[in-house]
Amino acid sequence: MTNSNSSQSTPNTPKTLFEKVWQQHLVAAPAGEPSLLYIDLHLVHEVTSPQAFDGLRLAGRKLRRPDRHIATVDHNVPTTSVQDRLHIVDQIAAAQVNALRKNCAEFGIEFFDVQDASQGIVHMIGPELGATKPGMTIVCGDSHTSTHGAFGALAFGIGTSEVEHVMATQTVPQDKPKTFRITVDGDLPFGVTAKDIILDIIGRIGTDGATGHVVEYAGSAIRALSMEGRMTICNMSIEAGARAGMIAPDETTFNYLKGRRFSPGTHTDAVSPSLGESPAAKFNSAANEAVWDEAVAHWKTLPTDPGATFDRELHIDAATLAPAVTWGTSPGMTTTIDAKVPTLEDAHDEADKKSFARAYEYMGLEPGQSIAEIKVDAVFLGSCTNGRIEDLRAAAGIVKGHHIATTVRAMVVPGSQAVKRQAEAEGLDLVFKTAGFEWREPGCSMCLGMNPDILQPGERCASTSNRNFEGRQGRGGRTHLVSPEMAAAAAITGHFTDIRSWKSKN
Amino acid sequence: MQPVITLTSTAAPLPLPNIDTDQIIPKQFLKRIERTGYGDFLFYDWRRIQEGPASGQPNPDFVLNKPEYQGAEILIAEKNFGCGSSREHAAWAIFQYGFRAVIAPTFADIFYSNAGKNGIVLARLTEEEVQTLLERSTADPKHQITISLVDQTVTDNQGFSAHFDIDPFRKYCLINGLDDIGLTLRHESELDAYEARHNKEFWEAPKSAIA
Numbered sequence: 001m002t003n004s005n006s007s008q009s010t011p012n013t014p015k016t017l018f019e020k021v022w023q024q025h026l027v028a029a030p031a032g033e034p035s036l037l038y039i040d041l042h043l044v045h046e047v048t049s050p051q052a053f054d055g056l057r058l059a060g061r062k063l064r065r066p067d068r069h070i071a072t073v074d075h076n077v078p079t080t081s082v083q084d085r086l087h088i089v090d091q092i093a094a095a096q097v098n099a100l101r102k103n104c105a106e107f108g109i110e111f112f113d114v115q116d117a118s119q120g121i122v123h124m125i126g127p128e129l130g131a132t133k134p135g136m137t138i139v140c141g142d143s144h145t146s147t148h149g150a151f152g153a154l155a156f157g158i159g160t161s162e163v164e165h166v167m168a169t170q171t172v173p174q175d176k177p178k179t180f181r182i183t184v185d186g187d188l189p190f191g192v193t194a195k196d197i198i199l200d201i202i203g204r205i206g207t208d209g210a211t212g213h214v215v216e217y218a219g220s221a222i223r224a225l226s227m228e229g230r231m232t233i234c235n236m237s238i239e240a241g242a243r244a245g246m247i248a249p250d251e252t253t254f255n256y257l258k259g260r261r262f263s264p265g266t267h268t269d270a271v272s273p274s275l276g277e278s279p280a281a282k283f284n285s286a287a288n289e290a291v292w293d294e295a296v297a298h299w300k301t302l303p304t305d306p307g308a309t310f311d312r313e314l315h316i317d318a319a320t321l322a323p324a325v326t327w328g329t330s331p332g333m334t335t336t337i338d339a340k341v342p343t344l345e346d347a348h349d350e351a352d353k354k355s356f357a358r359a360y361e362y363m364g365l366e367p368g369q370s371i372a373e374i375k376v377d378a379v380f381l382g383s384c385t386n387g388r389i390e391d392l393r394a395a396a397g398i399v400k401g402h403h404i405a406t407t408v409r410a411m412v413v414p415g416s417q418a419v420k421r422q423a424e425a426e427g428l429d430l431v432f433k434t435a436g437f438e439w440r441e442p443g444c445s446m447c448l449g450m451n452p453d454i455l456q457p458g459e460r461c462a463s464t465s466n467r468n469f470e471g472r473q474g475r476g477g478r479t480h481l482v483s484p485e486m487a488a489a490a491a492i493t494g495h496f497t498d499i500r501s502w503k504s505k506n
Numbered sequence: 507m508q509p510v511i512t513l514t515s516t517a518a519p520l521p522l523p524n525i526d527t528d529q530i531i532p533k534q535f536l537k538r539i540e541r542t543g544y545g546d547f548l549f550y551d552w553r554r555i556q557e558g559p560a561s562g563q564p565n566p567d568f569v570l571n572k573p574e575y576q577g578a579e580i581l582i583a584e585k586n587f588g589c590g591s592s593r594e595h596a597a598w599a600i601f602q603y604g605f606r607a608v609i610a611p612t613f614a615d616i617f618y619s620n621a622g623k624n625g626i627v628l629a630r631l632t633e634e635e636v637q638t639l640l641e642r643s644t645a646d647p648k649h650q651i652t653i654s655l656v657d658q659t660v661t662d663n664q665g666f667s668a669h670f671d672i673d674p675f676r677k678y679c680l681i682n683g684l685d686d687i688g689l690t691l692r693h694e695s696e697l698d699a700y701e702a703r704h705n706k707e708f709w710e711a712p713k714s715a716i717a
Contacts, residue, residue, distance in 0.1 A: 027700045028693045033675045036693055038700055040709050048593065050539035061687070065701075067710075076537055092537040099539045133708060143592040143616060159594035159620035160541075161686065169690045171697065175673065207524055208586040211615055241589065243615050264708050295708035330524050351523040351584050358522070448591075450533045457556070469528040469590060471551050 014305035016179050017248050018214045021154040021302065025137045027171055034173035040136040042166050043122045044071035044109060046100040047450070048141030052164035053103040064170045066108035070131055073097050073114050074121045076450045079413050079440035085114045093451070107167075118261075120416020120442045123147040123384040127231065128418050130260025134249035134299040139166055144384050144466065145244075146237040150230035151257070152249035152302050154214070157238065177243045178311040180210055181304075183219035186318035191500035193394070194229035195386060195464070195483035197221065197316075198236040199324035203334035205314070210242035213312065216304065217247050221318035227256040228390035235385045236466050239331040248303035254296055265292035323499050325371050326468050326481040328359035333468070335371060337486065337498045343367040362470055363478050364458070372496050374480070378461040379410035379491035380473070381437075381484055383447035386464035387415025391484040392423050396431040398488035398502065404436040405494030411438040411453070413445040437491070449474045462490040507625045509683035513606050514652040515579035518569050519643040525583050526590035527617060531599040544595055545602035570603075574647035579606045582639050586610075588617025597624045607653050609660060611636050622676050623686065629653055629660050629670040638666060655681055 015023075027036040049071075056062070063069065076093040078084040088094035097114070104111035112118045118125055123144050126132040134152035139145060141163045148155035162172055184197055202209070215237050222230065230247045237245030257263045265288035322336040333355075335342065341360075344367060347353040360367060365374070381387075381395055392414065404410050412432050414420035420442055423429055429439045446453040447465035449472070455461055457476025464487050468479040482490070489497040535547040548570070555565045564571045581600065587610040588596060597620040600608065607627040621628050631639070642649045642664060650663045655677060661667045678684070 028696045030693075033689075034673075036690060036697075038697075038704060047536050051541040051594075054539075054541065059687070090537070096537050096539050136709060141592060141594075143590065145592075157592035157616055159592055159597070159616060159623065161594060161620065161623035165686050165690065168687045169697065170701075171690055171693075173686060173690060207589055208612060208614065211586070211612065238590075241586070241614060262710075264710075294706075298706070298708050330526075332524075354521075355523055448528075448533050450536060467526075467528070467590060469526045471532060472528050475532075475551055476556060 014308035016304045016308045016310060017152060017216055017246055017302055018154060018179055019308075021135055021137065021152075022176065024135065025154070034175050036171045037137060037174045039139050039166050039170055039172060040068060041126070041131055041138045042069045042163070043126055043138065043140035043142075043145070044069055044100070044104075044163075045075055045122045045140070045142065046073050046096045047075045048160050049103065049163055050096060050099045051160050052141070052167060053099075053107065055164040056107070056167055061168045063107050063109070063167050068170060069109045069167070070112070070126075070129075071100060071104050071109050072112040072116075072119050072122055072125055073100060075444045075448065077114050077443045078451050079443050079445045079453055082115060082441065085441060090452070117417055120418065121384045121387060121444055123235065124387060124415040124419065127151065127227070127256070128260070128416060130257050130263035130266065133257065133263070133295070134253060135302050139172060143238040144235050146242065147231050147235040147384055149234040149237065149244050149246040150227060151253055152246060152299070154244055154246065156244040178213045180213040180215045180242070180312040180314070181310040182215055182217050182314045182316065184217065184221040184316045184318050185219040186221055188221055188224070188318050189321060189500070191323055191485065192321045193483040193485065194225055194232040196321055196324040197318070198233045199326065199331070199334045199481060200316070200321055202236065202240045202331050203324070205240055207239060207330050207332040208241040210237065210240040213242055214244045214246060215240070215242045216310070217245060218304070222247060223250065226390055227252060228388040231388065232385055236331070239466060249299045250303075254299065258292065263292070264295035265289060323483060323486050325486065325496055326479075327363065327365060327371065328356070329362055329468055329470050330355065330359070331466070331468060331481060333359060334481070337371055337496060339371055341365050341367055341369045341371065364460075372498065375460065375495045376408060376462045376480070376490050377459045378455060379404070379408060379487050380413070380446040380461055380463040380465060381411070381487055382413030382415060382445055383465040384415060384444070385447075385466040386484050387413065387419065389419050389422050391464065392419065392428050393426070395484040395488040396428045398485050398499070399435045399437070399492065400431050402435055402492045404491045407494050408491050410436065410491040411440055411446070413440040413453070414442050416442050435492070446473050448472060449477075455479075462487045462496065507623070507683040507685065510606065510625055510627055510655055510680050512652065512654045512656070513579060513627065514650060515606070516575070516577065516648060517580035517582050517609070517639065517643045517651050518575045518578040519640045520569060520581060520583045521640045521644070523584035524586045524589055527588055527593050527596040528590055530588070530596040531593065536593060536595055541598060542602060544599035545604065548599040548603040572647070577604070579604060580651050580653065581605045581608045582636065582643060583608065583610045584636065585612045585633070587613050588621070589614040592616045592620075594620045594624070597621045597626060601626055609636060609639060609651075622680065625680065625683065627653055627655055627680065631660060631668050631670055635660075635668045642666070
């Protein structure tokens, strides 16, 4: 229940980042009921919203605060061409996209349509627009809403009934989660990325390891990450079962946000920021600076106080990490590039053994097989986990001067229009196309294969996405989750390849 | 939402851990804009033969296709049921297929919440208790289980009896079939007061920043 609010009654008790944001958003904490949490921002997409809008219509309800919602289309839009996006052939998908257009117009929600300069995966555009800010509460009918926690926001996925609830009341009833701090200290070894950190964590604690908890990621290895890397980590919190993931805001966060369209103090003219220009140029008056400074002053109060305690703690030494590759059908079935597919003896318990046996069969792998021997048929670079500009730069750095293996089909799907524009401005699209990759339009694409981008039965994919469940990327498809660099190297060699030796050789 | 108090039924055993919502309802059915009609798509891929000449035909080995398990209103599974995507379609599919309760050692958070909002009772028992029920329902498809929400017990016709914990408020809502939005609107004056003091731009959403 909700009443672990002991810290609330004693204002001087050291608090965690999560507890501060939670308390600042409590509308009511009725005894014996879930607390009522105010929601600052609701992100809307086509798949989980139509039934919620219908529910409002049936009950004769309106949106309490239309200004606290933004919407876009991402899950089911084709990525093949602008024409294909404007005229979606799949009539059921087209009807769902049209329903969102109509609903946003009817209920007064700002909508970024399929060819809008700000369209993209919903978890990409929140941060790009500066709609995602530290200390906010953010929800979306999508489990990867945890991404926004990278800014020190409390952000979590909700179901469609809760979407309707937020639309009608701007609140969600929530039981207070427990807290879990994961500290990653030290320098990341060469070739090891944010993706490898989070896959290692999920492998250690399991896909239900953080159920009921909000995770705060801390430590020098986390502080050293860019906002892109922090988003990758928070994004996959849900894959460890966590309610949300959070990282305390700092100068990296503030520098990312300053001058973005919805950031505090940004001048009215500043629309559709390019990722390359200096956002600070958008400030042109002392008044704007004052609004920004007030926000930063608030944000600086948010990090966890010294001495605050967590329900659970885990420490990881960054120096021990290696590039990760998942081998099975759950993100917890993860190992490293220099290892082998685990055997049944490696399973923790009977349930694990059963899952392992099923995964060997589904994935077409033998226990004890070397990961580096596994050949891939497809490579997918994109998603809300790894579809950001830094991911594309890193992958392009591997690809440049090479060509993909003749046995491989590979595609790059930028996470948003802004990322696509920026990548093209830097010539990354040419690097990928010259190497034989397809260069696509933005969307969720093959991360979940709701649009036409799917694997064929038996096809094996090195994917920068977040889930390797059975059939996730297409019925019978076999998914291995990896970092962008590892995906790029696999595309070129046709099998999983240790990026650490690649980088030193090439 | 229909009130739920006591349920007695046979049960379908699904002895696997980490059953994710992609398996419960695959993505191709998420394109629909309706709230109903998902029952036929529950465990869509597992219910069908995946390879060979019979590809696409019903898989006779899958529990939901076995005649002896037709009509079961209780599903039994292993730990971490409902992990993965937040799609409420998973809860809709389970309910619309005809299940009224799921018994498992643990459930993923978002699924747990979604199920409650659709009148599905989720009973968390220990690993051992779940194994006992899985074995009994596997051995005897007529094995009857009774779930009492009021007493928070799971019992069967072979002497099994176990207690499960449920949040008192969730229990109250399930028993009374209550609508969450209506409950929240009891707090409307607190909500108005909260919004009036929560008016800093750093908490603002889009529109005020582009005015």
